[in-house]
Amino acid sequence: MIDLKGKVAVVFGLANKRSIAWAICQKLSEAGATLAICYQSERLQRDAETLAAELPSAKTYRCDVSSDEEIDAVFAQIAADFPVIYTVVHAVAFAPADAIKNDFLLTKRDDFRIAMDVSVYSLIAVARAAAPLMTEGGSILTLTYFGSDKVFPNYNVMGVAKAGLESSVRYLAASLGPKNIRVNAISAGPIKTLAARGIGDFSKILNAVEERSPLHRNVEAIEVGKTALFLSSDLASGITGEVTFVDCGYNITGL
Structure with missing residues (x-):
């Protein structure tokens, strides 16, 4: 059993109970970690505080x-x-x-900048701010998607952003390795989250995964949470700069 008692985990990106971030919070808390949960805006504050109240010793912060x-x-x-x-x-x-629903060729410069800033650069900025507090080493995790490597309908600029995110994981792993800080990404299969609502014909992606993945089903958020728990623990002490797929094996398939 993984024991994170006495460890503090900071989680960015909690929106509601369907969030992958919430599943990760649950698994880290079950292992004994103390949670510092960051939400994006006042609009999300109530949900974040309500969910945090379900976890022992969890605190919420706006960022x-x-x-x-x-x-x-x-x-x-x-x-x-x-x-x-x-x-x-x-x-x-x-x-x-x-920038998500329109043809990729029509991506506007400013929309591209926003996608890269929020989805990619923010990992660098967060890692830089967190590192001085990670005096005993530890783990930084981010979430990516197979659209970084393959073209998915209605994913468009986000696929390019995820490719940049995965490259940033590798460079951050090299930068932070001497501090014994590991940096990894989890590539989750499609999950019905708030963010997924913005992807047109999302159900077609879900159906394709169910049909073609070796496990013939879609992944559940809690399974991503379990992987995050593993990568946060000493069991993964030799793993850094990697993208771990949690997608029921869909990424290995051809036809």
Whole structure:
């Protein structure tokens, strides 16, 4: 059994109970970790606080990761509450609706910038702010998707952003390795989250995975949470810079 008692985990990206971030919070908490849960805006505050109340010793913080000032401020708050942190989970991604639903060729410069800033650069900014508090080493995790490598309908600029995110994981792993901080990504299969609502014909992707994946089903958020728990623990002490697929094996299939 994985024991994270006495370890503090900071989780960015909690939106509601369907969030992958929530499944990760649940599994980390079950293992004994203390949670610092960050939500993006006042609109999401109530759900974040309601969910955090279900976990022992969890605290909530507001942080918009598109702002360096807010990232610095939230880690100052976290440092005041928890001088040492062990795990950081970056479950954040965003692109303007037009950049997802329109043909990729029509992607606007500003929409591309926003997608890369929020979905990719924010991992770098969060890792930089978190590292000084990770004095005992630890694990930084982010969430990606197979659309980084293969073309999926109605995913468009987000696929390019996820490719950048995965490359950033490798470079951050090299940067932070000397501090004994591991950086990894989990590539989850399609899950009905708030973010997934923005992807047109999402049900077709779900159906394709159920039909073609070796397990002939779609993955559940809690299974991603289990993988995050493993990667956060000493059981994964030799793993860094990797993308771990949790997609019922869909990524290995051809036809």
